[in-house]
Amino acid sequence: MKKRVYIKTFGCQMNENDTEKIYILLSDEYEATSNPEEADLILINTCSVREKPQHKVYSEAGRYKPLKKKNPDLIIGITGCVAQQEGENIIKKLPYVDIVLGTQGFYFIKEALETFKKTKKPVVFTELKPDFKPPLILKDDKNSVFTDRKVTAFVTIMQGCDNFCSYCIVPYVRGKEISRPPEDILKEVEALVKMGVREVTLLGQNVNSYGLKEKGYPDFAELLEMVSQIEGLWRIRFTTSHPKDLSEKLIKVMAENPKVCKHIHLPLQAGSNKILKKMNRKYTKEDYLEKIRKLRTAIPEIGITTDIIVGFPGETEEDFKETVEMLEKVRYQEIFSFKYSDRPFTLAQKLNNKIPEEVKERRLKIIHETQAKITKEIYESYVGKEVEVLVEDYSAKNKEKLMGRTTTNIIVNFNTPRLDLKGALVKVLITEAGKHSLKGEYLKTLKI
Numbered sequence: 426m427k428k429r430v431y432i433k434t435f436g437c438q439m440n441e442n443d444t445e446k447i448y449i450l451l452s453d454e455y456e457a458t459s460n461p462e463e464a465d466l467i468l469i470n471t472c473s474v475r476e477k478p479q480h481k482v483y484s485e486a487g488r489y490k491p492l493k494k495k496n497p498d499l500i501i502g503i504t505g506c507v508a509q510q511e512g513e514n515i516i517k518k519l520p521y522v523d524i525v526l527g528t529q530g531f532y533f534i535k536e537a538l539e540t541f542k543k544t545k546k547p548v549v550f551t552e553l554k555p556d557f558k559p560p561l562i563l564k565d566d567k568n569s570v571f572t573d574r575k576v577t578a579f580v581t582i583m584q585g586c587d588n589f590c591s592y593c594i595v596p597y598v599r600g601k602e603i604s605r606p607p608e609d610i611l612k613e614v615e616a617l618v619k620m621g622v623r624e625v626t627l628l629g630q631n632v633n634s635y636g637l638k639e640k641g642y643p644d645f646a647e648l649l650e651m652v653s654q655i656e657g658l659w660r661i662r663f664t665t666s667h668p669k670d671l672s673e674k675l676i677k678v679m680a681e682n683p684k685v686c687k688h689i690h691l692p693l694q695a696g697s698n699k700i701l702k703k704m705n706r707k708y709t710k711e712d713y714l715e716k717i718r719k720l721r722t723a724i725p726e727i728g729i730t731t732d733i734i735v736g737f738p739g740e741t742e743e744d745f746k747e748t749v750e751m752l753e754k755v756r757y758q759e760i761f762s763f764k765y766s767d768r769p770f771t772l773a774q775k776l777n778n779k780i781p782e783e784v785k786e787r788r789l790k791i792i793h794e795t796q797a798k799i800t801k802e803i804y805e806s807y808v809g810k811e812v813e814v815l816v817e818d819y820s821a822k823n824k825e826k827l828m829g830r831t832t833t834n835i836i837v838n839f840n841t842p843r844l845d846l847k848g849a850l851v852k853v854l855i856t857e858a859g860k861h862s863l864k865g866e867y868l869k870t871l872k873i
């Protein structure tokens with residue numbers, strides 16, 4: 426009988442994707458459980474991008490400590506960005522933790538478990554090699570821990586980042602930017618399509634610089650074309666795009682290749698050139714607006730989303746006003762907005778003129794209110810339109826309805842006489858706009 430592994434995942438899509446890889450790596454010996462009480466191995470896959478992550482990880486790990494009393498063979502491990510950042514410190518602070526594996530180290534989970542079982546001593550692996558080649562890990566019927574077939578999947582195409590935005594911890598915890606070989610990416614997507622996946626999201630900290638450091642690799646626009654050749658794959662998304670590296674070639678592929686979804690997440694972060702410079706973003710707001718103009722000229726229907734940080738050190742009321750003005754100019758479909766907070770290792774944490782918490786709060790509220798109005802107007806403009814939706818599942822709140830996404834990445838919940846359409850591409854008439862999704866009526870099936 427197989428042992429059981431429970432993995433708690435924090436953070437971004439890349440972490441979710443790493444968790445899936447860990448499940449696959451362990452699948453010979455372990456099966457997944459959603460109940461930590463019955464697990465033989467508990468892993469916490471951590472994120473250090475957002476505020477107070479160590480705190481969160483330590484309190485999460487503390488919840489599992491008593492389980493060791495019940496099951497002395499239980500192994501507890503920490504993986505991901507906080508493991509990378511804290512290394513041995515985790516063992517010092519939490520002596521009941523057995524394994525600490527960083528952002529490259531998790532690939533060696535089986536070896537780490539072997540070593541731990543032999544030595545009964547904590548295993549810490551947090552080396553970051555600039556020439557590290559992530560192994561190819563393919564999902565198939567035997568190793569998939571999920572009985573539920575997914576319609577969409579993430580595929581990490583690169584690791585790490587060379588950009589060193591002054592507020593960001595990623596280059597320190599995920600290492601130098603490494604692009605995966607295109608043949609590995611194609612094999613991974615093909616394997617997913619065989620398992621019924623219809624849409625992949627290609628992941629990287631900055632997908633726009635994919636392949637540029639490697640001799641003989643395609644660039645990102647070429648990679649999209651290559652992936653789109655895979656039969657049975659209907660849609661391709663990608664995230665995240667650094668505005669400075671968004672090329673005209675990529676815009677052309679997005680406009681002309683029918684499999685590439687008409688959505689882009691293009692993090693602005695701030696609207697003031699002074700703050701953008703302090704953030705080391707390497708573009709001005711004018712450069713950014715020019716890219717938006719090119720995107721909208723080539724793809725008028727494109728959905729654009731972004732990230733905003735308020736209260737970066739030294740941000741004046743005038744600087745902040747420029748961010749609000751950018752929201753109004755660009756008219757994003759949705760935004761993800763955050764209050765600035767110091768992250769270890771970063772240059773920004775050493776800057777003076779930190780913004781008081783209450784000012785950050787107030788600015789964030791203004792950002793939310795401004796954006797809510799714009800999102801509402803954009804969503805309302807869909808009412809009465811017919812859109813193509815890739816059906817992902819039942820609607821979260823009502824199992825009598827289905828849910829999917831438009832090519833522009835808006836969630837649509839819709840009434841349908843047929844509930845067996847998971848994985849189909851359907852036409853839906855939009856009848857109502859909600860705050861974060863659209864509602865509609867099924868019209869017809871386009872592809873199944």
Ligand code: SF4
Pocket residue numbers: 586587588589590593594595596630631667
């Ligand atoms: S591009 Fe900037 S914000 Fe994005 S991961 Fe790299 S350093 Fe962080």
